[in-house]
Structures are given as C-alpha cells and as structure tokens.
Amino acid sequence: MKQCRIAGSLFKDLDVIVLPTTVTPPPTIQAAGQDATALSARNTLFANYYGLPAISVPCGFSKNQLPLGLQIVGKPRDDQAVLCVADRFQRVTAWHERYPPLR
Numbered sequence: 001m002k003q004c005r006i007a008g009s010l011f012k013d014l015d016v017i018v019l020p021t022t023v024t025p026p027p028t029i030q031a032a033g034q035d036a037t038a039l040s041a042r043n044t045l046f047a048n049y050y051g052l053p054a055i056s057v058p059c060g061f062s063k064n065q066l067p068l069g070l071q072i073v074g075k076p077r078d079d080q081a082v083l084c085v086a087d088r089f090q091r092v093t094a095w096h097e098r099y100p101p102l103r
Contacts, residue, residue, distance in 0.1 A: 010050075011075040016085050019043055021069030025062035043071060053079040055086045058095040065100045 010017075023042050027035070047054035052073050059070035070089065074082035090096050 015075070015078075015081055017073045018085070019071050019073070021056040021071040025064065025068065026066040028064075028066075047071075047073045050076070052076060053082045055082050057086050057089055058098070059089075059093070060095055061098075061100055067100060 021043060041048075044054065044056075046052075052075070054071055054073040056069040056071050058067055060068045062068055072082050072085045072089070074085075
C-alpha cells in the first residue's frame with residue numbers, strides 16, 4: 001500500500017514525532033459553535049490519513065486557561081512506542097492531574 005510506504009519513509013530516522021495537537025489555542029464553546037473550522041484537525045489529519053498510531057496528552061493551558069494537548073505519532077503499527085512515550089511524559093509531568101479553573 002502506497003500510504004504505508006510514504007508513512008514508513010517519514011520515520012526512517014525517527015521513532016516518534018511530537019507536535020501540538022492543534023495549531024491554535026482551543027476556542028471557547030461559544031466560538032466553536034460559531035465557526036465550524038474552529039476545531040480543525042490540521043495537525044491530526046495526517047496520522048489518520050496514513051493510519052499512524054497517535055495519542056494526545058495534556059501538556060498545559062492557554063493564556064485563557066483552556067487545556068492544550070501534545071500529540072505523539074508513531075511509525076506504522078508501532079502503537080507500543082507511542083504509548084510508551086505518552087506514559088513517560090505523564091510520569092515526569094503533572095499536566096494530566098491539573099484542571100482549568102471553573103468559571
């Protein structure tokens with residue numbers, strides 16, 4: 001399958017790719033309801049398209065105290081590496097234990 005070859009070549013010298021889950025801070029619920037592209041999957045689309053294992057883990061908060069995600073993407077069929085990196089990230093940070101303030 002051509003997609004697997006392309007995805008495999010992306011990881012020739014890499015075990016995983018780490019990038020923001022989204023390219024902009026998360027919108028408010030009201031803003032998301034007014035703009036259908038507000039929750040655009042620009043950074044997650046390629047993993048879905050190429051069938052790559054990926055996970056998003058909490059990594060902080062925006063200036064408006066909305067949660068931010070860190071996406072970890074692995075080689076084709078290497079779910080274990082993705083889960084291992086996510087597990088290690090959460091073991092050395094506490095973002096998954098923090099919550100934004102209630103308004």
